[in-house]
Amino acid sequence: MITERRNLIRTLLGGGFVASLAAFLYPVIRFMNPPSVSEASVNEVPGGKIQDLKPNSGKIVKFGNRPVLLVRVSETEWRAFSAVCTHLNCTVQYQEQRRQIWCACHNGFYDLNGNVVSGPPPKALDEYVARVRGDEVVISRRA
Numbered sequence: 163m164i165t166e167r168r169n170l171i172r173t174l175l176g177g178g179f180v181a182s183l184a185a186f187l188y189p190v191i192r193f194m195n196p197p198s199v200s201e202a203s204v205n206e207v208p209g210g211k212i213q214d215l216k217p218n219s220g221k222i223v224k225f226g227n228r229p230v231l232l233v234r235v236s237e238t239e240w241r242a243f244s245a246v247c248t249h250l251n252c253t254v255q256y257q258e259q260r261r262q263i264w265c266a267c268h269n270g271f272y273d274l275n276g277n278v279v280s281g282p283p284p285k286a287l288d289e290y291v292a293r294v295r296g297d298e299v300v301i302s303r304r305a
């Protein structure tokens with residue numbers, strides 16, 4: 163009788179330990195192996211309504227899991243670039259006063275073709291296609 167109780171207690175404690183270990187390891191493994199939804203599965207994303215972005219301004223749009231900088235250059239001209247700086251991967255932003263793309267991390271500047279103007283970035287930003295469809299802007303990959 164006493165032996166049966168000891169076995170039952172050992173079994174319960176052992177099960178609790180295994181459950182605790184699984185509860186700890188599962189989130190760690192999920193974190194180290196993220197879901198496979200990636201930029202590769204996205205070909206086009208909406209950039210928002212035309213009237214929501216005034217000329218000479220920009221905003222960040224998610225393209226899959228990567229940020230894209232959408233710039234409304236003028237009433238009719240739109241541009242889109244990878245918002246990941248080519249220096250050390252900081253997120254760039256549009257600077258209205260200079261009409262350039264700026265990386266605040268090390269003061270890197272790009273022009274509105276994505277080319278490096280000054281600072282440490284070693285190469286141009288990847289360009290995306292931004293076009294108007296109805297009353298929306300759509301961003302897609304370059305062919």
Ligand code: FES
Nearest residue numbers: 247249250265270
């Ligand atoms: S990370 Fe952009 S200039 Fe250094």
